[in-house]
Amino acid sequence: MHKYRTHNCNDLSLVNKNEKVILSGWINKKRDHGNLLFIDLRDNYGLTQCVVDNNNKSFRELEKLQLETVVKIEGSVVERIKDTINSDLKTGQIEVKILSFEILGSCKELPMPVFSDQEYGEDVRLKYRFLDLRRKKIHENIILRSQVISFIRSEMSKLGFLEFQTPILTSSSPEGARDFLVPSRLNPGKFYALPQAPQQFKQLIMVAGFDKYFQIAPCFRDEDARADRSPGEFYQLDLEMSFVEQEDIFKVVENLMISMFKKFSNKKLNSEKFPRISYSESMIKYGTDKPDLRNPLVMYDLTKIFTREDVQFEIFKKLVKSGSKVRAIVTKNTKDKPRSFFDGIDKWAKQEGASGLAYFTFEKNNNISAKGPVGKLFSEESLKEIMKITSTQIGDSIFFACGKTNDVEKISALARDKIAQELNLINNDEFAFCWIVDYPMFEKDELTKKIKFSHNPFSMPQGDLKNIDFNKPLDIKAYQYDIVCNGVELSSGAIRNHIPELMYKLFSIAGYDKKNVDEKFNGMINALSYGAPPHGGIAPGIDRIVMLLANEKNIREVTMFPMNQNAQDLLMKAPSEITSEQLKELNIKIVEKK
């Protein structure tokens, strides 16, 4: 017989009736009747009720066991009488009558109960992550994550992708997020950087002729955390393909996503073919490049309305004159919503830092009129024009935001979510995917007024390469794309620029001269000069995919050992101070903060 167990805690059923068995696991729960004791024994696989009464000489000892003690139990499988069957348990038809037991791992008083549906503070959870991870929901999330990754590996392999590892210690790059740096002992004063993504390596893999690559790649970015963004590190399904166009990549990823989301979730997919929305269209209709398409509300640009003589909304008119834009969100048939609904939205917008949202509802008695605090500032003609632009009907309402393009997009995008929530318009049992395509190659930095890469400097510009007008860089679109699901940005990718001359040209627009590029992207640019295939790829975020599949709002719920918001690991106590010897070896001096 096996030393620790003959079965796991999810195995036993009536088939095993009268068998002598050994189980090992954690004491999930005790129910002590004084002379009769039930113990729910738990392991990774499930739960088995064990029972013992005072005829057993170990009874008093068993009674005293702390929850979460690890025990080995020897006993016999007994059929439960009809009234005591627990149909919620897979092993609920039987119980194990305890003959003897042994403590394998004792347990101190718990800082947080394992058997409980209570929510705990995250600091406690992270400090005692090993206990937290025993709890059902998160335990299952982590198993789901493992299954998702296995699934990805097998699907990618089936498609002929090869999995490669790329370096963790690499060089710092000037573009993108802040790097995590690692000092070099052998090269005093020099630093490695942890990769923000294996971007250059995967392109080199294509240049090296491997045709199709993927990796479950760790990525490191020293940026502040969000609910859907771990500080420090996260994982991407990094992939790259040679001799492909945008559509080839879409096909691979779309198929993978659909089969994965069907396999691991019961929620409906909005469409078997993901809608493609251009960046500019997305910004106008949704105010963001990661729209939640479950939300039926769309936005309209009504800037022009506020240049009309017969509109007397002077605050907005004045702002529009100085270059501000007006965006509107229409809600269908909300004429009977109480004033508090509208004012609530307005108040919320002010909390979000906007100057507030103006609103009114379209009414018709003899004439069309607008009901609401600013309604009377609009002539009937202007109202008709608004209704035409926004396809609005009598009884619908409209919310306005006004501000500089960036600001108005931001607040109206938030308002779109907020209003949809308030009106309960979002179907939580659905996954709504889309592709956002046609990103601009460059954008203007609002502060410095300089042209910079808007996304990825290695992307291929769109159009006939001979005819691109480099004098209008802001008009150049790139073969650059994102996948968005339910308002969560899952990944971004691009067809890469594999032509060195073109690369130099584009970098020069962003302010890097040839020497700069050669210095900073030496490996890359050099490789492209020795016969590079056209290639492209994408990198869906694994953590966010699992987060959606597990129906979680926080990425730490699908991460085994996450850091807290201050990028600290409370369990391992990272980051930590190091010895002066270590510092000396690395030629590093700590500067005391004033």
Place this chain on the structure above:
RNA sequence: GGGGGUGUAGCUCAGUUGGUUAGAGCGCCUGCCUGUCACGCAGGAGGUCGCCGGUUCGAGCCCGGUCACUCCCGCCA
């Protein structure tokens, strides 16, 4: 770096207008209980009300500061 929220027993939380000895559930300890599966019943221990300072006859509650956690903005090619 900035803004919001939270901080009271091991855990989750309540605590009125500032008023005597700060409460509940779970957990823990003691006792009773042979069919529970959130077992039940009786009793008990357990508190620097995050920390510092102020106002006040009196502060868990009001004010100022600070720290921690969290959400958001900035940042995230």
